[in-house]
Amino acid sequence: MSAKKTIEEGLEFSPKFDEGGLITAIAQDAKTGQVLMVGCMNRAALDLTIQTGFATYFSRSRQKLWKKGEESGHFQKVQQLLVDCDQDCLILKVIVVAGQCHVGYQSCFYRALKKGSNKDLEFIAQKVYDPRKIYKT
Amino acid sequence: MSAKKTIEEGLEFSPKFDEGGLITAIAQDAKTGQVLMVGCMNRAALDLTIQTGFATYFSRSRQKLWKKGEESGHFQKVQQLLVDCDQDCLILKVIVVAGQCHVGYQSCFYRALKKGSNKDLEFIAQKVYDPRKIYKT
Numbered sequence: 001m002s003a004k005k006t007i008e009e010g011l012e013f014s015p016k017f018d019e020g021g022l023i024t025a026i027a028q029d030a031k032t033g034q035v036l037m038v039g040c041m042n043r044a045a046l047d048l049t050i051q052t053g054f055a056t057y058f059s060r061s062r063q064k065l066w067k068k069g070e071e072s073g074h075f076q077k078v079q080q081l082l083v084d085c086d087q088d089c090l091i092l093k094v095i096v097v098a099g100q101c102h103v104g105y106q107s108c109f110y111r112a113l114k115k116g117s118n119k120d121l122e123f124i125a126q127k128v129y130d131p132r133k134i135y136k137t
Numbered sequence: 138m139s140a141k142k143t144i145e146e147g148l149e150f151s152p153k154f155d156e157g158g159l160i161t162a163i164a165q166d167a168k169t170g171q172v173l174m175v176g177c178m179n180r181a182a183l184d185l186t187i188q189t190g191f192a193t194y195f196s197r198s199r200q201k202l203w204k205k206g207e208e209s210g211h212f213q214k215v216q217q218l219l220v221d222c223d224q225d226c227l228i229l230k231v232i233v234v235a236g237q238c239h240v241g242y243q244s245c246f247y248r249a250l251k252k253g254s255n256k257d258l259e260f261i262a263q264k265v266y267d268p269r270k271i272y273k274t
Binding site: 008009010011012013024026028032033034035037038047050051080081082083084085089091101102103105108109110111112113117118119120121122123124 | 145146147148149150161163165169170171172174175184187188217218219220221222226228238239240242245246247248249250254255256257258259260261
């Protein structure tokens with residue numbers, strides 16, 4: 001098989017990290033299918049996620065590994081890890097018991113573009129917890 | 138409101154493109170919730186998507202705008218466009234009538250990491266069309 005075909009049709013997990021050493025990881029609720037958040041992982045974050053069964057990301061803003069929920073308690077238990085055709089993107093099917101967005105919503109995707117507009121958003125969800133009670137810093 | 142709060146809690150759509158002028162866009166089946174593919178958009182691709190109602194991406198490998206389905210006929214009709222808290226990632230809720238992955242599957246995410254392994258994948262889907270009959274080049 002060609003290298004491309006091996007990556008696309010083979011069964012060897014060979015995640016492709018970008019020039020910054022990162023890969024996009026989508027957390028999707030394993031029960032509802034709702035996309036909860038999108039983060040990125042470096043090799044160490046991915047290894048920790050696989051080893052521990054809990055999602056660990058790499059924070060670009062803080063430049064450090066970040067176990068989702070380490071501050072809020074809103075962890076992501078990984079049920080399944082999917083990879084796409086060219087192996088440069090991951091989906092984590094996760095079990096969660098609390099809101100996953102630091103703003104207070106279940107999902108980070110709580111706004112949609114209004115029909116007919118290219119600049120106005122509308123809320124499509126309500127907050128499920130008060131972040132002021134969870135994040136002390 | 139602070140700039141951060143305006144982005145996170147406001148209703149002005151202000152997508153944040155990265156240093157390469159791109160934003161991640163996830164195509165999710167509007168009916169089933171299945172994540173179909175992940176691509177990226179530049180400003181022109183996003184504008185075309187909003188204007189036409191059909192998903193248009195920017196191909197990094199070909200360095201050009203790419204209307205999904207232009208070769209295969211497997212278009213994505215956009216029903217809703219969601220944005221995340223920091224407005225650096227989009228979800229397109231799309232209506233599709235044919236397989237969305239160029240390898241022949243409904244979704245690009247047709248493989249999962251085997252339980253207990255960190256290197257072996259397993260197929261979790263079957264092909265829904267024969268790409269040799271669709272892609273002539």
